[in-house]
Amino acid sequence: MPLYNHLKEYRARIGVNQSQMGRLVGVSRQTISQIERGDYSPSVTLALKIARVFQVSVEDIFTYEEDTEDGRYEEK
Amino acid sequence: MEDMRKNEMDKMQEIRTENRKAGRKLVVIMILAAIVGGFIGFASCFAWNIVGDQMVYGIVSVLYAVSPWANIVLTTGTLLMVESRIRRSRRAYRQWDGEDETVMDGIERNLSYALWFSSVDMVLAFFFIAAEMWLFEYVEVVNSWIILGTAGFAYAVAYILLCQKRIVDFEKEINPEKKGSVYDTKFNKIWLESCDEAERTMIYQSAYRAYQTTSMTCLVMWVVCILLNLFWDIGLFPVFIVTVIWGIHISSYCLEAIRLSGRNPVILP
Numbered sequence: 001m002p003l004y005n006h007l008k009e010y011r012a013r014i015g016v017n018q019s020q021m022g023r024l025v026g027v028s029r030q031t032i033s034q035i036e037r038g039d040y041s042p043s044v045t046l047a048l049k050i051a052r053v054f055q056v057s058v059e060d061i062f063t064y065e066e067d068t069e070d071g072r073y074e075e076k
Numbered sequence: 077m078e079d080m081r082k083n084e085m086d087k088m089q090e091i092r093t094e095n096r097k098a099g100r101k102l103v104v105i106m107i108l109a110a111i112v113g114g115f116i117g118f119a120s121c122f123a124w125n126i127v128g129d130q131m132v133y134g135i136v137s138v139l140y141a142v143s144p145w146a147n148i149v150l151t152t153g154t155l156l157m158v159e160s161r162i163r164r165s166r167r168a169y170r171q172w173d174g175e176d177e178t179v180m181d182g183i184e185r186n187l188s189y190a191l192w193f194s195s196v197d198m199v200l201a202f203f204f205i206a207a208e209m210w211l212f213e214y215v216e217v218v219n220s221w222i223i224l225g226t227a228g229f230a231y232a233v234a235y236i237l238l239c240q241k242r243i244v245d246f247e248k249e250i251n252p253e254k255k256g257s258v259y260d261t262k263f264n265k266i267w268l269e270s271c272d273e274a275e276r277t278m279i280y281q282s283a284y285r286a287y288q289t290t291s292m293t294c295l296v297m298w299v300v301c302i303l304l305n306l307f308w309d310i311g312l313f314p315v316f317i318v319t320v321i322w323g324i325h326i327s328s329y330c331l332e333a334i335r336l337s338g339r340n341p342v343i344l345p
Binding site (some may be wrong): 017 | 177
């Protein structure tokens with residue numbers, strides 16, 4: 001999956017668990033867990049809400065990387 | 077303009093190549109299916125002469141012995157299993173440190189399995205009460221047998237509903253944003269509305285898998301009904317029921333896809 005995230009690190013910085021994080025952005029603990037594992041890509045709305053909680057930009061938390069022709073990842 | 081025309085032609089060629097490759101495979105599958113189906117149909121006539129009556133007798137005997145008790149036994153087993161899973165989940169939830177997501181994932185999975193078993197039990201309850209009614213045609217049943225079977229069905233429905241209520245209530249405790257009561261006829265709608273985007277995606281993916289499985293099952297059941305008609309002369313009605321379900325199943329999917337594809341589309345002349 002080309003979308004990577006640093007949600008767990010940001011969450012640890014402000015000292016909230018997954019349930020608390022879910023309540024802050026209006027989703028379930030499961031959804032936060034799936035995002036952190038990379039099993040689910042949040043919608044634009046949810047990504048913006050998450051970024052707002054940490055007062056950073058979406059790009060600081062989520063990184064989109066595509067395969068290059070020689071198999072290396074290239075950050076966009 | 078020339079580039080556009082070239083892209084269109086390349087796309088048409090790609091479509092033709094895909095259809096050709098898949099079409100060859102489909103023709104082989106259809107020929108094999110016709111050969112196997114023909115063989116089974118031909119063999120079934122002889123099979124009926126050999127085992128037909130004995131098979132009916134065997135099924136009637138087994139169902140007569142099992143039916144009145146089946147719902148009671150299965151439901152009691154389901155109750156015990158669900159209770160055990162809920163207790164283990166509650167214990168794990170009380171001990172959860174709030175961080176280890178594998179614990180919560182384990183709890184959710186436990187509850188999902190419990191819900192699945194109770195749902196299957198509900199379907200079996202309906203099967204066994206129908207089996208009892210079917211047996212009236214074959215055996216002389218006594219009142220106590222009928223009362224036991226009916227009571228077993230009522231017990232099954234009531235306690236499976238209770239199981240599902242306990243599972244859903246616990247799910248709502250650990251996920252406070254969830255809404256809906258199992259007793260509400262609109263429960264599915266209310267529950268879905270309380271799910272977030274990831275949970276809805278999961279539900280939609282599961283629903284699509286169910287759609288694919290049910291489509292295949294309808295085809296298989298159609299074949300089974302045709303064969304059973306050869307064995308037991310069950311008539312056209314079972315095939316009719318299967319095709320009605322199949323038609324509704326496919327139509328509801330297609331119509332919903334059409335509805336979701338866009339508002340106020342242009343009506344083509």
